[in-house]
Amino acid sequence: xxxxxxxxxxxxxxxxxxxxxxxxxxxxxxxxxxxxxxxxxxxxxxxxxxxxxxxxxxxxxxxxxxxxxxxxxxxxxxxxxxxxxxxxxxxxxxxxxxxxxxxxxxxxxxxxxxxxxxxxxxxxxxxxxxxxxxxxxxxxxxxxxxxxxxxxxxxxxxxxxxxxxxxxxxxxxxxxxxxxxxxxxxxxxxxxxxxxxxxxxxxxxxxxxxxxxxxxxxxxxxxxxxxxxxxxxxxxxxxxxxxxxxxxxxxxxxxxxxxxxxxxxxxxxxxxxxxxxxxxxxxxxxxxxxxxxxxxxxxxxxxxxxxxxxxxxxxxxxxxxxxxxxxxxxxxxxxxxxxxxxxxxxxxxxxxxxxxxxxxxxxxxxxxxxxxxxxxxxxxxxxxxxxxxxxxxxxxxxxxxxxxxxxxxxxxxxxxxxxxxxxxxxxxxxxxxxxxxxxxxxxxxxxxxxxxxxxxxxxxxxxxxxxxxxxxxxxxxxxxxxxxxxxxxxxxxxxxxxxxxxxxxxxxxxxxxxxxxxxxxxxxxxxxxxx
Numbered sequence: 001x002x003x004x005x006x007x008x009x010x011x012x013x014x015x016x017x018x019x020x021x022x023x024x025x026x027x028x029x030x031x032x033x034x035x036x037x038x039x040x041x042x043x044x045x046x047x048x049x050x051x052x053x054x055x056x057x058x059x060x061x062x063x064x065x066x067x068x069x070x071x072x073x074x075x076x077x078x079x080x081x082x083x084x085x086x087x088x089x090x091x092x093x094x095x096x097x098x099x100x101x102x103x104x105x106x107x108x109x110x111x112x113x114x115x116x117x118x119x120x121x122x123x124x125x126x127x128x129x130x131x132x133x134x135x136x137x138x139x140x141x142x143x144x145x146x147x148x149x150x151x152x153x154x155x156x157x158x159x160x161x162x163x164x165x166x167x168x169x170x171x172x173x174x175x176x177x178x179x180x181x182x183x184x185x186x187x188x189x190x191x192x193x194x195x196x197x198x199x200x201x202x203x204x205x206x207x208x209x210x211x212x213x214x215x216x217x218x219x220x221x222x223x224x225x226x227x228x229x230x231x232x233x234x235x236x237x238x239x240x241x242x243x244x245x246x247x248x249x250x251x252x253x254x255x256x257x258x259x260x261x262x263x264x265x266x267x268x269x270x271x272x273x274x275x276x277x278x279x280x281x282x283x284x285x286x287x288x289x290x291x292x293x294x295x296x297x298x299x300x301x302x303x304x305x306x307x308x309x310x311x312x313x314x315x316x317x318x319x320x321x322x323x324x325x326x327x328x329x330x331x332x333x334x335x336x337x338x339x340x341x342x343x344x345x346x347x348x349x350x351x352x353x354x355x356x357x358x359x360x361x362x363x364x365x366x367x368x369x370x371x372x373x374x375x376x377x378x379x380x381x382x383x384x385x386x387x388x389x390x391x392x393x394x395x396x397x398x399x400x401x402x403x404x405x406x407x408x409x410x411x412x413x414x415x416x417x418x419x420x421x422x423x424x425x426x427x428x429x430x431x432x433x434x435x436x437x438x439x440x441x442x443x444x445x446x447x448x449x450x451x452x453x454x455x456x457x458x459x460x461x462x463x464x465x466x467x468x469x470x471x472x473x474x475x476x477x478x479x480x481x482x483x484x485x486x487x488x489x490x491x492x493x494x495x496x497x498x499x500x501x502x503x504x505x506x507x508x509x510x511x512x513x514x515x516x517x518x519x520x521x522x523x524x525x526x527x528x529x530x531x
Contacts, residue, residue: 062126
């Protein structure tokens with residue numbers, strides 16, 4: 001999955017990468033539908049159009065190019081390609097940037113030891129009001145690196161008029177941003193459509209600035225709806241289209257044949273980086289409320305109940321005897337959060353929220369995010385095969401930093417890497433025969449060396465058979481097994497007892513609750529080796 005943003009460098013390779021996201025169109029708010037200057041929608045026509053020329057001619061003036069200038073300060077030594085410093089030293093030459101007054105070896109100390117590199121990014125956007133409000137992707141106008149600084153944002157209209165823009169608001173979770181320019185005249189603008197009416201097979205038109213070529217128009221159909229992308233956000237419900245989407249289309253609009261924005265072009269799927277007919281746009285109905293909040297200068301508010309979630313794959317569905325495409329499993333519950341207060345437990349399978357089924361198209365996170373903050377909603381769960389309903393009071397979702405603090409969680413990159421693998425003992429041989437892994441009890445010393453916080457009880461994977469189902473599912477040495485089939489496993493002997501019980505019940509798989517470092521635990525179904 002490739003994010004679609006065109007990025008350029010002026011000095012060394014800098015500020016590369018990017019992404020796309022969605023945007024809906026329109027003068028924000030129903031009162032804007034009849035404002036002077038809005039591009040009028042045409043009546044629908046049945047069948048394929050003979051030409052998109054009239055539609056493109058009307059809409060292109062409302063689509064803009066967005067560029068940024070960015071800077072980043074880096075070490076002079078680091079500005080050399082890897083290995084080149086040793087090359088200079090080997091031949092008795094001075095390393096560039098480390099001569100007189102340039103700092104001591106190792107890049108320490110002198111002001112001249114750093115250099116400012118400059119670069120920028122390019123993307124697309126569209127005008128939603130005559131007075132110059134513009135919608136685009138957040139990643140188009142955000143720093144390309146953590147230590148980069150966005151020095152300026154330039155919006156270029158279809159007639160090549162340039163304006164300096166300021167960011168009115170941004171929302172990283174949806175990858176949306178609202179900009180403002182001060183135009184000298186009233187601008188043509190476009191409207192949000194009701195993308196809830198969009199159907200698979202409908203014609204759509206994408207307009208943007210691929211590869212900085214200027215306004216380009218491509219057409220296709222809606223290929224699929226409600227797509228969740230691997231590694232994407234929890235609120236993803238993308239429109240998939242075969243209209244050509246390429247780098248630089250980020251933030252550009254996806255129009256229906258009436259000239260209304262149904263989505264914001266945001267990503268493409270490609271093994272090569274170029275278009276292969278699989279592009280994605282965030283639907284208008286998802287973006288509209290976010291854009292309205294950002295335009296008012298408000299923070300985007302979403303519902304939250306305090307759980308981490310896991311998908312139910314085919315192996316988990318078979319092991320638990322549940323439908324694969326119905327519900328999501330609760331991997332963990334935040335202590336003291338709304339879900340915990342309502343009685344939701346780890347291992348519960350949530351099947352509906354406020355009467356709406358939880359499915360791959362309507363995930364639990366998405367359904368909860370749409371509930372009014374402070375409202376009490378019925379949540380139906382499966383627990384040990386029994387259905388029960390609890391009422392949960394929806395809270396406001398904290399920031400990502402606040403969530404990490406509440407859960408005491410580090411990201412996998414930040415985490416110490418889990419418990420330090422131990423040396424297997426003969427007592428773990430049975431577990432290796434059944435599960436393809438060697439296990440050791442998690443001792444306080446292992447927990448300390450692994451940087452684990454809080455009280456954790458389980459067994460540590462010390463070794464894995466690379467051909468085992470566990471290895472194929474992504475488990476690795478240092479992972480901690482907290483339970484199997486929802487039974488605590490404080491020792492390899494306890495693991496063997498649970499596995500033996502599963503075999504006596506003629507089960508072909510067991511469900512492990514696995515924790516890696518200080519990240520949230522997850523349920524994984526593992527096939528038992530044939531005895």
